[in-house]
Amino acid sequence: MPRRWVKQVAYLAAWLAAAALLGMFFGAPAWWLTAVLLLYVAHTLRHIYLLDRMLAGGKRVGPFATRGLWAEILARVDKLRKKSRNRKKKFHRVLREIRESTGALRDGGVILNAANEIVWFNPAATRMLGLDPRTDLGRRIDNLIRHPQFVGYLAEPGGEGISIPSPKIESGWIAVQIIPYGRDQSIAIIRDVTRETRLERTRRDFVANASHELRSPLTVLSGYLDTLADDDDLPESWQVPITEMLRQANRMTQILRDLMELTRLESAEADAGHGFVDVCSMLKLMVRDFGTVTAVQPALNLRFETDAALLGNETELHSIFFNLLNNAVRFTPASGSVEVVWRPDAHGAALEVIDTGIGIPEEEIPRITERFYRVDPGRSRATGGTGLGLAIVKHALQRHDGVLQISSVEGKGSTFRCLFATDRLVFRGGRAEAAV
Amino acid sequence: MEVEDLGQHISRRFNAEIVSLHSSVLTMGGLVQEQLDRAIEALRERDSELGLQVAQDDFKVNRMEVGIDEDCSRILATHSPAAGDLRLIVAIIKTITDLERIGDEAEKIGRLAARLAGLERPSTNYRELRNLARHVKQMVNDTLDAFARLDATGALEVVRADEVVDEEYESTYRQGITFMMEDPRTISRVIDSMWIARSLERIGDHCKNICEYVIYMVHGKDIRYTSVENVEAEVRQAIQQSEAVS
Numbered sequence: 104m105p106r107r108w109v110k111q112v113a114y115l116a117a118w119l120a121a122a123a124l125l126g127m128f129f130g131a132p133a134w135w136l137t138a139v140l141l142l143y144v145a146h147t148l149r150h151i152y153l154l155d156r157m158l159a160g161g162k163r164v165g166p167f168a169t170r171g172l173w174a175e176i177l178a179r180v181d182k183l184r185k186k187s188r189n190r191k192k193k194f195h196r197v198l199r200e201i202r203e204s205t206g207a208l209r210d211g212g213v214i215l216n217a218a219n220e221i222v223w224f225n226p227a228a229t230r231m232l233g234l235d236p237r238t239d240l241g242r243r244i245d246n247l248i249r250h251p252q253f254v255g256y257l258a259e260p261g262g263e264g265i266s267i268p269s270p271k272i273e274s275g276w277i278a279v280q281i282i283p284y285g286r287d288q289s290i291a292i293i294r295d296v297t298r299e300t301r302l303e304r305t306r307r308d309f310v311a312n313a314s315h316e317l318r319s320p321l322t323v324l325s326g327y328l329d330t331l332a333d334d335d336d337l338p339e340s341w342q343v344p345i346t347e348m349l350r351q352a353n354r355m356t357q358i359l360r361d362l363m364e365l366t367r368l369e370s371a372e373a374d375a376g377h378g379f380v381d382v383c384s385m386l387k388l389m390v391r392d393f394g395t396v397t398a399v400q401p402a403l404n405l406r407f408e409t410d411a412a413l414l415g416n417e418t419e420l421h422s423i424f425f426n427l428l429n430n431a432v433r434f435t436p437a438s439g440s441v442e443v444v445w446r447p448d449a450h451g452a453a454l455e456v457i458d459t460g461i462g463i464p465e466e467e468i469p470r471i472t473e474r475f476y477r478v479d480p481g482r483s484r485a486t487g488g489t490g491l492g493l494a495i496v497k498h499a500l501q502r503h504d505g506v507l508q509i510s511s512v513e514g515k516g517s518t519f520r521c522l523f524a525t526d527r528l529v530f531r532g533g534r535a536e537a538a539v
Numbered sequence: 540m541e542v543e544d545l546g547q548h549i550s551r552r553f554n555a556e557i558v559s560l561h562s563s564v565l566t567m568g569g570l571v572q573e574q575l576d577r578a579i580e581a582l583r584e585r586d587s588e589l590g591l592q593v594a595q596d597d598f599k600v601n602r603m604e605v606g607i608d609e610d611c612s613r614i615l616a617t618h619s620p621a622a623g624d625l626r627l628i629v630a631i632i633k634t635i636t637d638l639e640r641i642g643d644e645a646e647k648i649g650r651l652a653a654r655l656a657g658l659e660r661p662s663t664n665y666r667e668l669r670n671l672a673r674h675v676k677q678m679v680n681d682t683l684d685a686f687a688r689l690d691a692t693g694a695l696e697v698v699r700a701d702e703v704v705d706e707e708y709e710s711t712y713r714q715g716i717t718f719m720m721e722d723p724r725t726i727s728r729v730i731d732s733m734w735i736a737r738s739l740e741r742i743g744d745h746c747k748n749i750c751e752y753v754i755y756m757v758h759g760k761d762i763r764y765t766s767v768e769n770v771e772a773e774v775r776q777a778i779q780q781s782e783a784v785s
Contacts, residue, residue, distance in 0.1 A: 242687065245566070250569055251573050
């Protein structure tokens with residue numbers, strides 16, 4: 104038991120003993136004892152009352168005992184209050200600092216709860232999204248940011264985030280990324296990407312315009328070269344240079360065509376549409392055409408394990424398959440073989456192009472879909488590619504919600520696999536898992 | 540009625556249905572906004588492909604309208620809502636009609652933009668049209684914001700902004716006539732651009748309608764066919780009343 108309590112009990116006992124003594128001396132000890140106890144109760148009640156008033160009003164009212172148990176209790180209450188006041192001050196300061204620092208952030212932040220209702224946002228979010236701190240807390244964010252792409256992303260956040268036009272800033276663009284945290288909460292980070300978007304657009308426009316402008320003079324050149332190459336009166340010494348010039352002019356035309364195709368793929372809508380494309384007959388035709396181009400080339404084997412058709416853009420799918428096939432044929436020696444397989448897959452269907460060619464070093468695989476990236480510059484030029492094929496494949500595939508997988512062993516051969524999701528497929532005849 | 544009140548019903552299912560109905564109207568609004576944005580972009584960037592794409596995508600807006608319409612009928616039939624809820628649903632039924640019409644106008648603009656993409660353009664690249672479009676786009680955005688926040692004051696501002704759009708339409712129209720008189724070869728092109736202006740002006744009118752429904756929904760006051768000044772006085776009064784009550 105703490106000392107103050109021992110003291111208190113001792114005090115009470117002393118008083119009671121004194122009362123008993125007086126009672127024995129003057130008679131009626133019970134009355135004496137009762138009187139002392141009553142006094143004690145009154146004293147205690149008064150202090151409880153004062154304490155209660157003090158806690159309720161926050162101020163000290165009336166005189167308290169200056170020593171004894173009550174004085175100590177009071178001192179402790181005071182200390183507690185001082186401590187909590189200090190703590191409150193500290194919290195306020197921290198809170199103010201947090202608010203000031205998030206206010207100074209250039210990126211917007213919006214905290215959302217499980218129902219996508221706005222819990223909090225900073226001034227940058229007000230600037231970029233037009234949210235109003237007076238009215239918008241507790242409102243669903245997709246009611247205020249209504250861009251269909253954002254609404255879709257909100258339903259299934261993940262990946263790199265999206266970029267949409269800013270609802271507030273005139274012709275501004277914002278990038279949004281939603282990061283879940285804690286229990287059912289998420290924070291949306293909003294960045295102003297107006298400048299980047301504009302630069303990107305300028306770059307794209309430049310490439311498109313440059314390719315377009317280069318094409319017309321090139322057409323004239325190849326036209327004359329064509330005529331010259333066919334001319335029987337051409338001196339012997341000119342034949343080789345002219346043929347070579349024609350070859351290079353054709354290659355340049357091809358590069359420009361690929362560049363324009365790539366630019367178109369980049370700037371077009373994210374979705375390729377849902378036209379019906381018969382994969383099997385397209386592949387059959389393509390393989391046959393390959394057979395007629397050059398005599399010396401690896402054996403081409405075509406195998407169908409499904410007769411599924413794809414929903415997408417015919418031209419783009421053709422360019423995906425053509426580029427993969429073309430690569431395989433170019434990088435495989437005539438003694439090797441190229442196998443093309445169209446088969447069902449756990450999540451839909453896959454087109455595989457398996458070659459026994461020169462293969463790709465493992466560390467180069469992530470980079471080969473970059474435009475103009477070449478594993479071995481000397482070799483690729485000799486085989487006459489444009490350096491854009493795989494970039495086109497990647498972009499076109501993205502527009503079909505597809506994924507490109509590449510595996511390769513150097514010197515043994517490579518496998519290129521295009522995965523298509525079920526909702527892009529139409530299964531026909533006999534297949535149970537009919538997809539719409 | 541405040542939007543917070545949307546979620547204050549005894550039946551939890553009814554609650555959820557009302558809230559999701561309100562949201563789906565805004566999702567439809569978002570789609571319409573995007574359609575309009577893309578139609579204008581097609582005009583600005585001379586992108587005939589994009590213009591045609593917009594025209595093609597109008598079916599999405601129509602599909603949403605049908606879906607929301609069905610939801611409204613179902614809620615009316617199953618919950619027989621009263622007072623504020625009934626007003627909300629009536630307003631939603633009307634709002635989606637106007638939204639769908641805005642979608643139709645966007646479709647028209649897309650089609651016309653695709654046609655204009657192939658023609659010679661004035662040196663200003665249709666600056667006056669783009670200007671008008673900017674106002675109208677802002678109006679559509681403000682309208683949907685007012686609908687989301689059930690904000691009568693905001694709705695009132697849009698009703699006022701419609702006058703500006705009407706004025707701009709008027710001046711675009713006059714300018715078009717001048718062009719045609721100066722050089723008859725431009726007639727077909729200018730007529731197309733005037734159709735676009737007309738569509739934009741119509742979109743402004745639809746926004747105004749929706750804002751009137753918002754005011755009706757919030758305060759139960761029908762302000763159609765009254766002058767802006769009267770409307771303003773009435774709405775201010777209604778706002779004061781509701782503030783006095785709370």
